[in-house]
Amino acid sequence: MKQTFIKKEGNPRLMLFFAGWGSEENLFRRPVEEGYDYLLCFDYRTLDFDYASIKGYTEIRLLAWSMGVWAASRVFAERSFPWQMKLAVNGTPFPIDDRQGIPEMIFKGTLEHFSEDTLARFRRRMCGSSGQTEEFLSHAPTRTAEELREELAALAQVITTCAAPSFTWDKAIIGNRDKIFPPRNQHKAWQGTEIMETEAEHYDTPLFSRLLEGKGEEWTRH
Template structure:
């Protein structure tokens, strides 16, 4: 796992953000939370997480998106961190699941047929509209195709071999137009958690700005 500070001014508060599959710092470097350091986590080919730098913070706000919801729960569930807010965005603790995540056949099809064309189609579905695709491409992650395929394969291997982690989320934000993790599956996964359903796709620049800069 890569951990990169996008803002590091030694504030007593940290915004800890677990991004989704295929992301990197280019997609999120323009977000500036108020009076908070900002640490981005991505690349889940390994779940190794260095928590040593987090010891100095009095307060940590956690946001996780898509596959990052599962990854965050796996690595943070047993760490004694001062988490005061934990928000999941368009993700679930059951990322490959016919009823509570991405349908298994869809995930396997993406992995088995992964190619530049597959990636392009995925990103179009993730964004939904032409305007959102343009916003995404303006901050497109710079990661090699083979690295993305490896990450997807590692995620599958880890997800099927690990049980859902016992992690408490305060709130789950669900995009009603999500074409990656169907909204109905997200709602099923979060029956015991407060949810906010919004009129958004899987990726929304405006939604991220509202959440990341409003924490």
């Protein structure tokens, strides 16, 4: 796993963001709320995490998207930190699951037939529109298709051989237009957890900007 401080100014509070599969630093180099440092985590070919990097913060906002929800659940399953809130977006702790995640055959087919064309199709489905896809690509993705296939294979290996992690989230945001994690499956996965629905695709620029800047009602418990 790669851990990159996008903002490190000695603030007492931390925005800790576990991005999804295929993410990189360029994609989420965005402003965050004043008074927060910002640590981005991505590339889940391994789940090695440097816990020392988040020690000393008095409050931590945990934000996770897509496969990052599962990754964060595993990383923090046996540990306690001063969480201000733990917010999951368009993902579940059961990422390869016919009822609570990405249907197994779809995931398996993506991995078995992975190529540059497969990646391009995935990104179009993830973004939902040509404009959103162009915005995604404007962040100059640099990771190769082979590297992303390695990450997907590593995720599949751990997810399918290990029990689902036990970790409690405070709220789950479900994008009703998500074409990667079916909204119906997300609802099943988050039974018993506070849910907030939004008219968003799997990848949604305004939503991420709002969450990282701490604006809106998403960070409020009801």
